[in-house]
Amino acid sequence: MFELAERLLDYSKSKGFSQCEIYIEKILEKSFDLKNETDFSKGLTETIGVALRLVKGKFVFFVNSTVNDEKSIERLIDNASSIGFSKKIDVQILPQLNEELSFSEINLFDETKIKDAVYEMSSIAKNADKRIQNVKSSSINTIEKHIWLMNSYGLKSHQAYNTVDAQVSVLAKDKIEEIGWYDQKGFSLDEIDFENIAKTASIRAIEKLSPSSFSTKKLSVILSNEVMSYMLRYFFNIFSAQSVIDKTTKLELGKRAFSSSISIIDDIFAKGGIKFFVDEEGIKKTPTIVVENGELKTFLHNTYTSNKLKSQNTANARRYGFVNPIKVGPANFYLKPTDKSLQDLFDSIDGFYITEIMGMHMANPVSGDFSLGVNGFLIESGQKTHYIKASTFSDNFYNILNKTMAVANDLYFTGSVGSPSVWVADCVIGGEN
Template sequence: MTDLTPYANQVAALLEARHPDAFEIMLTRSRDLAVEARNGQLDTFRCAEPFGVAVRVKVGSGLGFSFSTSFDEAALKQMVEGAVVGATMQTPDPFCVLPAPLPGGYPVLPHLYDPAFFATPDQEKVERALELERRVLAQDPRVKRVRKCSYSESVYQVLIQNSLGVAAQYQGTQLSLSASAVAEAEGGAQMGWDFAFSHRLDGVDPEKVAAGAAGKAVALLGARPFATMRCPVVLDRHVAAQLLEVLAGSFLGENVHKGKSRLAGRTGERIFSEQVSVRDNGLLENGMGSAPCDGEGVPQQDTALVTSGILQGFLYDSYWGIRLGAASTGNSVRGGVKGPPRLAAHNLHLQPGRSTPEELRAGIGRGVLITDVLGMHTANAISGDFSVGATGYYLEGGELVHPVKGIAIAGNLFELFNNVELVADDLRFFGSVGSPSLRIGELDVSGS
């Protein structure tokens, strides 16, 4: 890809002419491809090549932000002017800072970029989506149709530098495959979905995606409710990751300061079961949020948040680190050039245990395996209280007896993670959050 340094130098010259106290430049360029197959034909083909720049300008105790998707001289001057005006008009805030460079440079992440993306024709990528649909339909005769099969990729380049000496530039690639299948039998229908993500073009197995989507749909055929009970519950790793994602904000320094985290002031205390350890690893191989640096040029790192149930600390960017007397953990993120950086996790996950998913079910007299939940967005991220619809399987004697639907699970997430008895070895990420399967001692399950 093109070296972004000349573009950064062009913007830097305009910024220096305004003599701010400090400034930051962020450039990003990408080629994004999205393909969807339906009914054996290409249904969607979208290709875009966005290129943009964002600046932050520090004047006194103010920090202004502006961006441009045009590199026309007039547009860049207008962007710089907007950032300067924003900095001067902002209410003074002594914690508005730009980071200084750290010794040691940036970590090397060779897994982040795969040149094969450029060497492979788009037609082959279209065929991947079409082939995925064929594979899904071939899994089982009860799979009657495929709602959608998608292939998406991005080849991107990022530059971040500031007037204090921070200078980072890296490139990356990523792709994802996803499939949604519908199975039908005896007048009933069930849907199953699966996906895969990789930074490498050959890092995704379409057969696994097809088998996952079709298998989930078929396995739920004949699902029925059962009587309400309080019982042991096994949470599929997808469900466990969704629950952990609700609590992600509790580990952010910003929410600790604003009273939006129940974990404030509890560093060093046991907050979860000793089976539970949580990390945010911004350097994780094949992690969706992995990169050499965060959204303001601070090196990303592997941060322990909970170790054997004990709270170790929180996540910070430069602003909230200085405000709360802590060092940045490299957790500033950006969604592109159109918004300023914000504090967030990169690859938040619950660390895997040593048990197999089958061992989690062993010994359960009567219980439930939860494979999907509905309405998790309604959970209270501060208190942890939740009540959501669910599907899965009724367990008896540790065995799967029959699929279940029309049930609900309710409780408190902090109590749930404090009640974890076993952790499986099947860690998987679903976006930027991952988890293995979990066995919970007891949970309220509402049925018929």
């Protein structure tokens, strides 16, 4: 692919662009899915795309295409000034580096072993309890990703890695019906506990079969690792330097922003996350402490924001696919876990354990305000006692991180953003009046 990138780079220069960047992405996805315990299917999707950033005068032009034939990409370059997405620039936007970087860690997956594991998870889930009516889905998905990048300053990088994700969804019935779901991610099949995935999905469904009523109360809350990772992902942009430029964050460098229990790291590698040794502008990534004991140490940057704000580039350029322009995004952005278990948090409170949220997309990403539908469990004497469905939880994300009393050790990732479960004080959970 570097040969293609070099030809496109030379062609772009010949058309009068003073700065050029060629980004080529290849993604190979394989799916192995067993539906309703009997219907097995296998899927394969391969996508190869190219994205170009081309600078002429005070404007940058962005064009992209699937890689079918080179001539069609050259035609895009010919017409970039008229058909490409354009933006006026006031600072340097491409890394001015002349170096080569390469990081490749590809695991080979045994497809026979994968298929066996899919059937095994389905069987374990079905036999976990007589109230499991159906295993709706037992699946394993693998993704292999390659990125090649070159720019006109001599920067040349290649990054390759793969991931595996196994998940089970079951239907339980006892007067009412409930769904239970669980997944685990890793970089190899050996990292995945297939038995635990199946059993946990079944337990989650069974636990919800006897819901109780609940009156509105102010109490301590534990946000599950899944819930907290969703919330942290949704509000990620408050930690982006772009939000400083756009004036859409309340955070200030060097000031205490949150509870001293909160430390946030953006890392190159994390189990359950991704491998991100080079960002998507070709800059080598190093671990970054974003928040330490409640104090904001840095915003996250790409080349544009670091030059605009005259700050250190943290190598957080992300594209989210070749069709999208560069943004500031997470590598492996996570709330730092402690040595406390989830049970330790349960033992610390009588309160509410939130396991599911609805309506996160309606939250205000600037102010931090949210009003969510929630499901979860009452916690009494360290145990889950009653399942509570369709309650409400209204608060503010900044407040949540200020009221965090303790963080557990059960780190879970949603995409590139992760969190353990957290104990938050003084929350109002709405129920029946």
